[in-house]
Amino acid sequence: MFNRLCVIGIGLIGGSIARAARAQGLCREVVAYGREKNLPNMQLAKQLGVIDELYTDIGAALKNTDCVIVATPVGSMQAIFEQIKPHWNPNAIYSDAGSTKGSVVSALEAVFGSVPTNFVPAHPIAGAERSGVDASTVDLFVNRRLILTPLDNTDQQALAKIHAFWEKIGSSVSVMSVEHHDTVLAATSHLPHILAFALVGLLGRKDEQREIFKYAAGGFRDFSRIASSDPTMWQDICLANKQEIVPLIRQFQAELSKIEQLLVEDQSVQLFETFTYARNARQRFLDQQED
Secondary structure (H helix, E strand, O other), rough: OOEEEEEOOOOOHHHHHHHHHOOOOOOOEEEEEOOOOHHHHHHHHHHHHOEEEEEEHHHHHHHHOOOEEEEEOHHHHHHHHHHHHHOOOOOOEEOOOOOOOHHHHHHHHHHHOOOOOOOOOOEEOOOOOOOOOOOOOOOOOOOOOEEOOOOOOHHHHHHHHHHHHHHHHHEEEEEEOOOHHHHHHHHHHHHHHHHHHHHHHHHHHHHHHHOHHHHOOOOHHHHHHHOOOOOHHHHHHHHHHHHHHHHHHHHHHHHHHHHHHHHOOOOHHHHHHHHHHHHHHHHHHHHHHHH
16 A cells, blocks of 8 residues: 555554554555654664664655654644655655644644645544553554544545555544534543543542542542543643633533532432433443444
């Protein structure tokens, strides 16, 4: 499918893309680009056989490359695009793995004036508690959703090729607008991470005096799992999509206030109805996942 794949940001996601592409025979060579401070991580990637070669020079990394995937935190993408710009190849295909798409589009527009036609925005909805290339796996994207958010000017051949690339590494590919993506993911991913970070932060401060964590049950472990996610990545995601996240936080605060009032007033029937609706809504989610 590709002769030379360049992954910029060879961590959990970038490393897993490289592993999967190699395992499925989707490229003849996989290389990585990163800054000097990321050299140990890239060297580890080469030792593990995730990549064939590593570069700290962007021009050398992109030479003869026909596919480039940017898998860095979304906050750093504009700086990456500025580095890529002098070496941009109109015959190559470019994509990303960012968790917000509006910010990626804005970064491209800031650097290029408009989104290049051979750039296909993408978001693999997959992850793990650990980060770094040593946490990457060949099957991270198997049976996981991948969202493509092409623009009106996106080259259809480039779109079809990236679509096929992700399908071949096991993803279930969906296509939607940039705006729809950021709205949906704010509710289903970004807000839950904020809630997990906030709750664990609250209980962590209590734990310092009262040994809260010592007596935490499995429910706390399940709910708080995503609070183990990379803080730098989630700082970038939340700032990049704050226009969608802030209204959701306010709506959630209103929902909590409603439950608080039901408790204060001993409104057992309404509390039961609130919990029952939530349980049934989650069951709808599980049924959709099974389908």
